[in-house]
Amino acid sequence: MGGPPAVHVDHRPWGRFELLLLNGRASVKVLTVEPGARLSLQRHARRDEWWQMLDDGLEVEVDGQARAVPRGERAWVPRGAAHRVRNTGDAPARFLEIAFGDFDEDDIERLADDYRRA
Template sequence: MERATRVEEAGVSSEVVARAVSGPCREDPSGEAVVDHRPWGSFERLCHGEEVTVKIIAVDPGHRLSLQRHRLRDEYWTVLDVPLLVEVDGALTRCEPGDKVWIPRGSTHRVSNPGEVRGRFLEIAYGTFDEDDIERLADDYARDVH
């Protein structure tokens, strides 16, 4: 299997990530994280800032997200608890807990969970964050693709 783009290979240091997430973050007025359920699992948005948004994404066993790309944001993923399959620009990599992946804006990407338990990863999105900034290229759940 080919490797996904690792953070270090993209020239992104852990200091850059730490600085980005230490900036101001808007939260839901109730102080609670925003949870959104999807056909493949769910995500919990922990904070949403002007330049950075942080989510924990949970993928149900045997499911995968759509093959997609974004025009307005880069993404930095950290696999949290079980191995996940990550595809970036056609390269498929089995990522273990603790592995980090950099996804530059414009890159096609998806994640799938081949395991038997729900798997989670941390997503830090850099740039203008908008849930409508998803160009779906393929989808297992009959959602619109462009």
């Protein structure tokens, strides 16, 4: 019997993500955001995201409204909402992302790309 499925790890300028599951209509990731870093402001036309904070120090912005979300709390990002996460703490902070919808890099609209990706 084989072992557990492989985990895809992708390093980004703000930290990294670990893709735990991806199928046609859902993905599960753990994202780690380095202290003082934030994800680029983006929106998705074809997917919703549900976030569970695994550590303290994370601030969530959804459609211009930013709020601290403590460990154990959740945030919902509806399809079409501009969103990002920032780490305001002194240590790397993680959150679990469960996304529902179509997964395609072309679905990512970067509204403010802090990392100047093409």
